[in-house]
Amino acid sequence: MLKADVVIIGSGGAGARAAVEVARRGLKPLILTKGKMGRSGATVAAIADFEVDSRSATEILGLRGDPRDSKEKFFEDTLAAGGYLNNQKILERHVNEIPEIARELLEQGLKVAPELSQAPGQSYPRSVITTGARLVRVLHKMCREAKVAVYEHFMATDLVKKDDRVVGVVGLDLSTGQFVEIAARAVILATGGGMQMYRYTTAPDELTGDGHAMAFRAGATFVDLEMIQFMGGVMLAPPAVEGICFGFTLCADVNPLGCWLLNKFGVRFMEAVDPLHKEFVTRDKLALAIATEVFEGRGTERGGVYLSVSHLPRQVVDNYPQHKNVPWLSPDWEMYGFSFKQIMEEAKAGQALEIGVASHFFCGGVRVDENGFTGIPGLYAAGEVTGGTQGGNRLSGNALTQVLVQGRAAGTAAAAFARTVGFGDFPRGLSGFAGRVYAPLERRGISPFEMRKALQKLCWEKLGVVRTEQSLQCLLEQLAAYKKELPHVGCRAKNRVYNREWMEALQLENLITLAELVAMSALQRRESRGVHYRRDFPAANYGAFTMNNILENKEGRVAARFEPVVATRVAPPGEDANHG
Numbered sequence: 001m002l003k004a005d006v007v008i009i010g011s012g013g014a015g016a017r018a019a020v021e022v023a024r025r026g027l028k029p030l031i032l033t034k035g036k037m038g039r040s041g042a043t044v045a046a047i048a049d050f051e052v053d054s055r056s057a058t059e060i061l062g063l064r065g066d067p068r069d070s071k072e073k074f075f076e077d078t079l080a081a082g083g084y085l086n087n088q089k090i091l092e093r094h095v096n097e098i099p100e101i102a103r104e105l106l107e108q109g110l111k112v113a114p115e116l117s118q119a120p121g122q123s124y125p126r127s128v129i130t131t132g133a134r135l136v137r138v139l140h141k142m143c144r145e146a147k148v149a150v151y152e153h154f155m156a157t158d159l160v161k162k163d164d165r166v167v168g169v170v171g172l173d174l175s176t177g178q179f180v181e182i183a184a185r186a187v188i189l190a191t192g193g194g195m196q197m198y199r200y201t202t203a204p205d206e207l208t209g210d211g212h213a214m215a216f217r218a219g220a221t222f223v224d225l226e227m228i229q230f231m232g233g234v235m236l237a238p239p240a241v242e243g244i245c246f247g248f249t250l251c252a253d254v255n256p257l258g259c260w261l262l263n264k265f266g267v268r269f270m271e272a273v274d275p276l277h278k279e280f281v282t283r284d285k286l287a288l289a290i291a292t293e294v295f296e297g298r299g300t301e302r303g304g305v306y307l308s309v310s311h312l313p314r315q316v317v318d319n320y321p322q323h324k325n326v327p328w329l330s331p332d333w334e335m336y337g338f339s340f341k342q343i344m345e346e347a348k349a350g351q352a353l354e355i356g357v358a359s360h361f362f363c364g365g366v367r368v369d370e371n372g373f374t375g376i377p378g379l380y381a382a383g384e385v386t387g388g389t390q391g392g393n394r395l396s397g398n399a400l401t402q403v404l405v406q407g408r409a410a411g412t413a414a415a416a417f418a419r420t421v422g423f424g425d426f427p428r429g430l431s432g433f434a435g436r437v438y439a440p441l442e443r444r445g446i447s448p449f450e451m452r453k454a455l456q457k458l459c460w461e462k463l464g465v466v467r468t469e470q471s472l473q474c475l476l477e478q479l480a481a482y483k484k485e486l487p488h489v490g491c492r493a494k495n496r497v498y499n500r501e502w503m504e505a506l507q508l509e510n511l512i513t514l515a516e517l518v519a520m521s522a523l524q525r526r527e528s529r530g531v532h533y534r535r536d537f538p539a540a541n542y543g544a545f546t547m548n549n550i551l552e553n554k555e556g557r558v559a560a561r562f563e564p565v566v567a568t569r570v571a572p573p574g575e576d577a578n579h580g
Contacts, residue, residue, distance in 0.1 A: 082391020
C-alpha cells in the first residue's frame with residue numbers, strides 16, 4: 001500500500017497550488033492525475049486571465065490598472081453577478097488573497113500583459129492576461145522545486161472512509177491495469193468540473209465529474225449544482241475547429257471586434273436582448289440568447305447562429321489580432337494551434353461563421369467552507385469541483401482566481417489537519433471497490449462509448465441552457481433507465497494496459513451520477529437566476545429562492561433542501577427585489 005500525508009486528486013491549477021502549500025508545511029503530498037502532469041486538466045487549456053482588483057494590481061503587481069477600484073468593489077461585482085448566492089466568507093478570501101498569490105507567481109516567472117483588461121460585469125479593469133500553459137508551467141516548476149510526488153496515469157475511483165473519516169483513495173493504474181490502495185492523513189479533491197456530461201463543451205476530455213461522483217458516494221453535500229455556465233460563441237463548423245471558442249473571442253471577450261450575431265433570418269437578435277451592450281455581454285446572457293434563438297426555431301441547421309463581420313471595413317478586421325493583443329490569438333489568426341486565417345478571409349468576403357453554445361464551467365459543486373473543508377473529516381476540495389465562490393454565475397477571470405486562492409487555502413487546511421492525525425487503517429471489504437472497477441472488464445455488453453454519446457445528447461437537450469420541469473423529469477426517468485443498464489456495460493477489449501474502453505466505462509458511471517445530481521438541483525430551483533434558466537419560471541424570485549440549493553446522499557438516493565446563504569457583508573435581497 002502506498003502512503004502520503006496528503007493526497008491531491010487532480011494536477012491542474014488548484015491541485016498543483018494545494019500540493020505546493022502542503023510541501024511548504026513540511027508534509028509529503030502526492031498528486032494523482034489521469035493524464036500527464038502539465039498536459040491534463042482544465043487550467044492548461046484556459047484562455048486565460050485571472051481577476052485582481054485594479055488598485056492591488058497597480059500597487060502590488062506593478063500592472064497598469066485603475067486605482068479607483070478596490071477589493072470591496074471586486075467583492076460587490078462578484079456577488080451581484082452570482083445572484084447573491086455566493087458564500088461571502090469564501091468570497092472574502094477570494095478577493096483579499098489573490099493579490100499576494102499573483103505577486104508570487106509573477107516573481108516565479110509568470111508572464112502577463114502589462115495592462116489589465118476589462119470584461120463584461122467588471123466595474124473596472126481586473127483581468128490579468130496570460131495563458132493557461134504559462135500558468136501551469138510556473139505552478140509545476142514550483143511543484144518540482146518543492147519535490148512534490150506525482151502519480152501519472154492514475155484514475156482515482158473512490159474515497160476510502162473509516163469511522164466517518166476519509167483515510168485514503170483507491171483507483172486504477174491505467175498504465176498497468178492494477179487496482180491500487182493509497183493511505184492518506186487527508187485528501188484534497190481538485191478534479192475540476194464535469195462538462196463532458198454535454199455534447200458540446202470547451203473542456204478537456206478528462207473532465208467527467210469523477211470528483212463529484214466520489215464525493216457523493218463518500219457522503220459529501222453539494223451546493224447550487226444547477227449553476228452550470230455555458231459559453232456562447234463556440235465554432236460549430238467546419239468540423240476541424242468544432243468547439244473552439246473563437247466566436248466568443250470576436251464578439252464578447254475582452255477587446256471585441258464589433259461583429260454582429262444574426263439568426264437564420266438575418267435578424268441581429270442581441271439588439272433586443274441588450275440594446276446598450278448588444279453582443280458585448282456576460283457569458284450567461286450570450287449563451288441564453290443564442291440558445292433561445294435555436295429553441296424557438298430561428299437557429300441554423302447545426303443548432304447555432306451566424307456571426308458576421310461583413311459590415312466592418314477589411315482593414316479593421318485585418319488589424320484586429322494586433323489590436324486585441326492577447327497571447328491566445330496570433331497576428332495571423334492562429335488560436336489554440338488552429339488556423340482561422342482562411343475562415344476570416346471568407347468572413348471578410350461575406351461568409352458568416354456558424355457558432356453555438358457549449359458547456360464551459362461549473363459554478364456549483366461540492367460544498368466547502370472558506371478553508372476548503374467539506375464537512376467530512378479528512379476531506380477537502382478546491383477549484384471548480386466546489387461551489388460557493390461564484391454563486392449563480394461567474395465573471396471572466398474568476399475561475400483561475402478561485403483555483404489559485406482555494407488551492408492554497410485547501411492545502412493549508414489539509415496540512416494542518418494531517419498533522420493532528422495518524423494514518424487510519426483501511427477498513428475491511430475493499431474488494432467491493434475493486435470489484436466495481438474490474439466489473440466492466442470482465443463482461444461484454446453495452447458499449448460505454450455509445451452510451452456516453454446517448455447520455456451527452458440527452459443532457460444537451462433536456463439539461464442544457466433552456467430547462468423546463470418536463471425536460472428535467474424526462475431526463476431523470478431516462479437516467480434511472482441508464483442506471484439499470486450500467487451492470488450490462490462491458491468492454492470488448494480485454495487488455496489491462498491503457499484500455500480506453502475500460503476507463504470510459506468507469507467515467508460513464510460518474511457522468512450518470514453527476515447528471516442526476518444536476519437535474520435534481522435544477523428541478524428544485526423554480527426560478528431563473530444566473531446561469532440557470534427555467535423557461536417555465538423565467539423570472540428571478542429573490543423572495544423565495546435567495547437560498548442555497550443543497551443536495552445530500554441519503555442511502556444512495558439524492559435528497560434536496562434549501563438553506564440560507566452565508567452572508568457576512570451584504571444582506572441578501574428580499575421580496576421587493578424580484579425581477580425578470
